[in-house]
Amino acid sequence: MQNRVLLAGLGVMGSRIASNFASAGKLAGVYDRNADKARNTASALKVKYYTDLSEAVRNSDVIVTMLYDDGSVQEVYSKMAADARGKLFIDMSTISPETSVEVANTIKEKGGKMYDAPVIGTSIAVERKALVVLVGGDRSGFDDVRDLLSATANQVVYIGGNGSGLYAKLVNNLFLGSYMASLAEAVKFGRKNGIPDDVITDVLTKYSSARSPTSELKVPKMISGDYSVQFSIRNMLKDMEIVDKLAAERHVVLPMASLALQIFRYLMDLGYGEEDIAAIYRSLR
Incomplete structure (x- = not known):
């Protein structure tokens, strides 16, 4: 080369x-x-x-x-x-x-x-x-x-x-967007039921059958409230919008991804677009 x-x-x-x-x-x-x-x-x-x-x-x-x-x-x-x-x-x-x-x-x-x-x-x-x-x-x-x-x-x-690399990437980001919503809910559910933060972290990053490099990176950020950007809400929303458009064109029903998309739109409306996707935790009360 x-x-x-x-x-x-x-x-x-x-x-x-x-x-x-x-x-x-x-x-x-x-x-x-x-x-x-x-x-x-x-x-x-x-x-x-x-x-x-x-x-x-x-x-x-x-x-x-x-x-x-x-x-x-x-x-x-x-x-x-x-x-x-x-x-x-x-x-x-x-x-x-x-x-x-x-x-x-x-x-x-x-x-x-x-x-x-x-x-x-x-x-x-x-x-x-x-x-x-x-x-x-x-x-x-x-x-x-x-x-x-x-x-x-x-x-x-x-x-x-040409284009196939992007379709594969969108498969990944569809999964990532939905996974982040579930991860945030798991952290919130644990906290609301009195589970200590360190135990929640260990469950989701060490013991869970659904643990992943993403949980290892993002759970500590959710726990600490550190939303310094590694991958932004804005970029996640952009990719989820592409997924949503392609799914509509191909008549594919994606209920989980559609719900995650609504959450990321909500976070953008609240002004959190430049924060990390871990800030999806902010959407929970």
């Missing part, structure tokens, strides 16, 4: 992924629409920063994006498409699979190749280089994608054609 790698999108996840690429000697430049953020990140990682996206693409062989939503991906890729010939694009955003396929087709028409590569894992997993990446796109180029993403992930899994 050629080594001029650009990371575009320096949010909570993107900035940490950029750091991992830089530590592995694989990062050449960064771009963010916030020029100060790009400049500061580039200075810290000792790479080049760009304020012009077209220039950034022209000077890169591989472009990795970590963006917020469908609109952000469409906007950024529309600016990059003209210079796509011969380039490899890896979009790690969680967006609608249909949007991703449309963008991938545009990139293909312009002579480039694009993969969807959404991640399972929070900012903590990025820092531990323990992400799981679910990849959709042309099988023949997957080895190059895996080689690069292994700098920030311990598992890079090929799912299928």
Whole structure:
């Protein structure tokens, strides 16, 4: 793989992924629409920063994006498409699979190749280089994608054609959203019945048959009221809205996911969008 790698999108996840690429000697430049953020990140990682996206693409062989939503991906890729010939694009955003396929087709028409590569894992997993990446796109180029993403992930899994990585990610986040609601209820139920916090924590993180890396991360946050962000309410809601739309289009009834969606909408309305998904505990009385 050629080594001029650009990371575009320096949010909570993107900035940490950029750091991992830089530590592995694989990062050449960064771009963010916030020029100060790009400049500061580039200075810290000792790479080049760009304020012009077209220039950034022209000077890169591989472009990795970590963006917020469908609109952000469409906007950024529309600016990059003209210079796509011969380039490899890896979009790690969680967006609608249909949007991703449309963008991938545009990139293909312009002579480039694009993969969807959404991640399972929070900012903590990025820092531990323990992400799981679910990849959709042309099988023949997957080895190059895996080689690069292994700098920030311990598992890079090929799912299928374009869009399939995102469908797999939405399966995960449907489960995660519903699981978080149940986890919060379990904590609240235990407290209301006089179970000490340390016992609740042990039950849900050590003894329960439903224990998981998520319960290990989120139960202590619920107990302590520490809602510093690892994965935000806003992002969880965005993903659950995609699930809800796709379920309606395919006539799939998802009662648990629908209830969880209503809770996350409620939390957004209360102004908790930038807090961690553990703040779902706030919805309980």
